[in-house]
Amino acid sequence: MSPAHYTEDTLVQQTTADYLQQQLGWESVFAFNQEDFGPDSLLGRLSDHEVVLTRPLRAALERLNPGLPEPAY
Known part of the structure; x- marks a missing residue:
């Protein structure tokens, strides 16, 4: 890789x-x-x-903690 390809992304x-x-x-x-x-x-x-992706976070919380009352999520 040439120096030009050394970026934060790569x-x-x-x-x-x-x-x-x-x-x-x-x-x-x-x-x-x-x-x-x-x-x-x-x-x-x-x-x-x-910065927090609440949609996948909530899905994970529901998957890992099934049956909790709605306010807990």
Whole structure:
């Protein structure tokens, strides 16, 4: 790889996404310039200021803790 190809994306972001996918089975989404915002958007964020992806977080909480009352989620 030439020095011109050493970028934050190739050295950090892609490497980390590949590791998380291959080693831990995580899903990686490259959403740069692709996300529109709203509850039905790609990542379910209302704005780019939201850093916690609440839609998949809630789904995981419900899956890992079935039967809890609604306010607990």
